[in-house]
Amino acid sequence: MLAALFEKAETLVARPVTPDPAFEGEVAALRPLVRAVVASVLREPHDHPDVEDVTQEALRRAVEGKSRPTGPARPWLLGVARHVALDLIRARRRDRARFEDGVPDAPESASTLLIERIADPGHGAVESLLETERRARVMRALAILPEGTRSALELFHGEGLAYAQIAARLEVPLGTVATWVTRGRKAIADALSEEDAASSKPTEPRRTP
């Protein structure tokens, strides 16, 4: 299945005009992170053969493809890896639907749903509507973040500054920047998972003392 999927992709990805050793070096250095993202999207252990195959394919597409990132390579490359891994998941689902028609899927845990939500914003009218609501929740969460946390996120993602540069800009220690970014991410993850929390709340009546 993987071979067929990648073969199809082969025809879509154009060959590079000129090799770029610096970019290729940057991509190679990000391999462990790409592998971690692929394992996370596929929900497989990091030594699973599919993880290795998808990682390899994502790196190949990044290096051999015509497009290059306009900003930092890391988010761009992770986006490529997420895309390739999601392609495989969709192919797996199509195959499962074809061969196991009528067999209900196993229920998914809240954490699995959250990772799926983070990985794949989704398509289709209903998913688009839900995604708009999710985005609105994230916007609200970002708006009420403490100033330092929001600034750190904006400088990192918006201006592409490294942690050390953010620390210098905001005149705080490096550890504070790392903590702020971590807290900001947690707030975004919480906003994305609010829907799951609401839907999985216990329905039994509260016990009174």
Added chain:
Amino acid sequence: MSAEMLPEDLLYAENGHASDVVLTCLADGEKAIVPPALVAHVLACPTCHGHLGNAALLSLRAGEEVAHHLAAKKAHEAKLVPSPYLALAAGLLLAILGALPRLATLPEDALSFGKSMVEGGPSFVRTASHGMVELGHASEQGRLVASIAAGALLLAVAAALARRAARAQAS
């Protein structure tokens, strides 16, 4: 020169695995500020590696959300830039007041200027001056319309320029 590293107290979680802060740093490509031994642990430990993947996905998604947030913020700020209507109105009023004496005598001025050209100028100037004489006659009737149209055009151009300048200043 040694680069600044994360402080010790932020490195490990209570269960002995890498802390969320470390995973966030690695997910953000900030490997240089994490001790190499801990980086090696994260890449080899199935638990930490799984969390690293989630942290990297969250970093990617957060980047998209923050970009959206920044774009929305910028659009909102651009909307908030007030149009300098009061200044425009005052400027326009002043311009009209200044032009009033001239507007009142404009047809006569055009006629006399045209006539003097027809009588005393060279041939090509005379031909052109006939046009001015005609213009002078026509403007007798269209004076008000022309004045209003010119005023409206002036106002539109001034509003566009002022708004663009205010936006540029705000961004």
